[in-house]
Amino acid sequence: QNTAVNLAGVIVIFSMVSVSLVVLTGWAGQVSLGPVAFLAIGAAVGGAVTSRLGWDLAIALLVAGAVGAAVSIVIGLPALRIRGLLLAVTTLAFAQAVALYGLNQSDFGWWLPQGRLDRAPLLGLVPIESETQYYFFTLACLVLVMVMARRLRWSRVGRVMVGVRENERGAQAYGVNLVRAKLTAFAVAGFIAAFAGAVFVHHQRSLGIQPYATEESLAAFTMVVIGGLGSLPGAILGAVYVRGAQYFLPTELSFFVSGIGLLVVLIVW
Numbered sequence: 001q002n003t004a005v006n007l008a009g010v011i012v013i014f015s016m017v018s019v020s021l022v023v024l025t026g027w028a029g030q031v032s033l034g035p036v037a038f039l040a041i042g043a044a045v046g047g048a049v050t051s052r053l054g055w056d057l058a059i060a061l062l063v064a065g066a067v068g069a070a071v072s073i074v075i076g077l078p079a080l081r082i083r084g085l086l087l088a089v090t091t092l093a094f095a096q097a098v099a100l101y102g103l104n105q106s107d108f109g110w111w112l113p114q115g116r117l118d119r120a121p122l123l124g125l126v127p128i129e130s131e132t133q134y135y136f137f138t139l140a141c142l143v144l145v146m147v148m149a150r151r152l153r154w155s156r157v158g159r160v161m162v163g164v165r166e167n168e169r170g171a172q173a174y175g176v177n178l179v180r181a182k183l184t185a186f187a188v189a190g191f192i193a194a195f196a197g198a199v200f201v202h203h204q205r206s207l208g209i210q211p212y213a214t215e216e217s218l219a220a221f222t223m224v225v226i227g228g229l230g231s232l233p234g235a236i237l238g239a240v241y242v243r244g245a246q247y248f249l250p251t252e253l254s255f256f257v258s259g260i261g262l263l264v265v266l267i268v269w
Contacts, residue, residue: 005131007247009203012138014243016145016196018223018235020189023149026229028185029165030079034091035220037098038068038190040212042197047113047207058123061198068194069187076186080179095217103209117205134203141199145192149232152188161185
């Protein structure tokens with residue numbers, strides 16, 4: 001039972017990563033193939049804040065999100081000049097660099113979290129030690145992210161993002177600052193993905209490397225495409241389909257989450 005609850009928690013966390021892609025790609029039109037890089041950054045920072053500094057997980061989530069937003073802005077600067085496939089390749093290269101070098105304990109072990117991470121009570125009050133308790137904590141984080149994203153979408157900032165995606169020159173004619181609009185999208189997406197990373201590293205109780213491999217970014221992008229690039233509920237459904245099928249379907253049905261199987265699903269869908 002604990003194993004099933006643990007895997008369900010992973011699905012919830014990757015739903016948050018999918019939401020970050022909805023904001024960046026679905027609404028702002030900036031194609032990114034490196035969302036798991038920011039998941040890794042958030043995991044590294046969040047784990048270091050609690051294990052090395054001894055701060056509360058709630059603070060670690062905010063610090064990780066802030067660092068993710070800052071790094072995402074830096075990565076988003078090329079988006080001011082390049083777009084489409086060139087931007088996608090740039091973000092994919094960044095994801096590869098983070099996976100191979102950024103999480104290398106031999107080079108950055110002086111600040112990366114090491115060993116088993118504790119799950120101290122949140123704010124000293126809310127217990128999150130057991131798998132069931134932590135699962136409900138991840139659900140609460142997903143709800144928080146969904147509320148934030150939905151409010152963003154219907155705010156002026158969200159409408160500006162969509163307007164820039166649809167017609168940059170038209171938006172600029174109405175006084176929209178294109179640089180600010182694009183970088184805001186990168187910052188919000190980076191915050192959400194890194195926030196999810198801090199949740200994820202304490203869910204796994206260690207940093208590791210494999211969960212942040214480059215191919216995981218491609219899987220995350222697939223989740224959003226299946227659910228609909230601009231849909232928040234679709235992002236969750238995509239994560240449930242890809243991760244849920246991978247974890248809970250029998251081996252003989254694994255075809256449906258393979259490359260060809262996903263292509264068939266997209267065509268039928």
